[in-house]
Amino acid sequence: MNKTTRLTQTTDYKLKEARWIRRMFLLYWMIIAVHFIAQLGCYLFLEYHASSYEFYVGVLIVPTLIMCGSNLLAELVHYKYNRYSFVILFMASTVICWTIIRLNYDVRIIPALCLLPIFSSILFFNRRLIWFSFVLQVGVFLLLLAVDGSFRTYLSFFDIVAILIFLIMSTFIAIIIQASGRDLLLDLYKTQRAHQELMISNAIISKMSMTDGLTKLYNHLSFQNFYEKALEYAEQGAIIHLALLDIDNFKKINDNYGHQFGDKILESISLIITEQITANDIAARYGGEEFAILMFEHTFEEAYQIAENIRHAVEKMIFHEKKQNISVTVSIGLKSYTEEMNKDSFFQEADDYLYQAKRSGKNKIVSLNHIA
Structure with missing residues (x-):
């Protein structure tokens, strides 16, 4: 493969990577919007044990501003300093996910949302990103346990251990999926490369069969x-x-x-x-x-x-x-x-x-x- 071909493939890969990052940011905006609508709907149509001020300020507006701010900041960093795109992308997703978890920890299934950054990192076929996302989730979870008494009080010792085990097992599953996907892509690339080489060889043979070897005119x-x-x-x-x-x-x-x-x-x-x-x-x-x-x-x-x-x-x-x-x-x-x-x-x-x-x-x- 010559230098021009390698450069073209690298450029194509970077463009596809950038498109996926933009899609991830769009997904985060959608999650923020869905959460906003869901919280507002619960307050308006279901029994909600909070005053209007507590709800609108503490549950709806401030958390939404935090999530929007983290996502907006991540997008700005991506466009200005794209070498930090992955780091800031998964940091933003961690802030969004754990903000939602913190607000809704009484919903037993909601901690599973912390898997979003881990499984999102699979898309980029980089094992270090998966581990980075895992460390972020564990770090934020332990931080919440340390500083948020109500969050800590709500969870039993079994819940804490189960969440940590859940994160560890999910991370290993993500690594297995990532490794399998990478091998599949490598096999696909080799097959495509072999197919291209075969097409080139056939084209050369076809041209040779159609042209005169000495004059290069048709035979x-x-x-x-x-x-x-x-x-x-x-x-x-x-x-x-x-x-x-x-x-x-x-x-x-x-x-x-x-x-x-x-x-x-x-x-x-x-x-x-x-x-x-x-x-x-x-x-x-x-x-x-x-x-x-x-x-x-x-x-x-x-x-x-x-x-x-x-x-x-x-x-x-x-x-x-x-x-x-x-x-x-x-x-x-x-x-x-x-x-x-x-x-x-x-x-x-x-x-x-x-x-x-x-x-x-x-x-x-x-x-x-x-x-x-």
């Missing part, structure tokens, strides 16, 4: 597939031109200078072809020293000009071999598709033009309207 078989598809488009009205190109005297070049030099010429000419055709056109090494080019949606003049640009660029090339300056030329046959043609006649006419070009002096383009 003969690929050209035949494109050619048949092009004819289907042509029958529906698409404008198509076929250029067949052959290197002049190529056998003599191979005999005099060797096949390595011949390969060098093939590579250079294929590069010229690639540079001159447009993105919509298809070029292939048809066989040996012969190339085929399908040109789409050009006028005949534009197609002819592309062929001429190729011919002229090849003519200008100078190769140095055995202390000699060697130049090569190409002959080209160019044919435009017409309605009365079929697959064989279209190719055959372009091929006939190519051989006319070779027989009439080489280094020229022959088409229906041009011999130059």
Whole structure:
């Protein structure tokens, strides 16, 4: 995996992490709102042993302000100093949870709310966060026992021990879940990575099977597939031109200078072809020293000009071999598709033009309207 890929994955992970933190803050706001509504509803519609002042100030307004303040402060720290996001996130959740527990300790199930920070930390697959949340819950619980007489009086020794054991067991369960989830994600990542590598390998193999190894143009078989598809488009009205190109005297070049030099010429000419055709056109090494080019949606003049640009660029090339300056030329046959043609006649006419070009002096383009 290269540095750019690793950087991209790290950035994606950070963005997803930030989204989950925002969702957690939103969850805390929802908990505060639900608690506010529930307390107000209980006071208005159920028997509530407290004066209006005690309820509105001591039970509703002050605790709500404390919870809102802790959550708001946590959000501000997250946006300004995001390296402390996790610490402040779980501190805020601890304040919210234990404020609610403190106000409702007569509800036997309410201490279970302290599990929210512990199980929330599982989302971030960090064991230290789970332990940090556990220490926060135990610390706040013991602090309440030490400073709040009514809270301490309400709980029996069994309740205190049970809550501590409950926190310890829940923490170990959270660690097991976190470890299992991390292993699952790792297996998923490995599977995805293997799948991606397989796709890349298949794409490379597919490209290799479609292209000529020397010139990097499409090979003969690929050209035949494109050619048949092009004819289907042509029958529906698409404008198509076929250029067949052959290197002049190529056998003599191979005999005099060797096949390595011949390969060098093939590579250079294929590069010229690639540079001159447009993105919509298809070029292939048809066989040996012969190339085929399908040109789409050009006028005949534009197609002819592309062929001429190729011919002229090849003519200008100078190769140095055995202390000699060697130049090569190409002959080209160019044919435009017409309605009365079929697959064989279209190719055959372009091929006939190519051989006319070779027989009439080489280094020229022959088409229906041009011999130059």
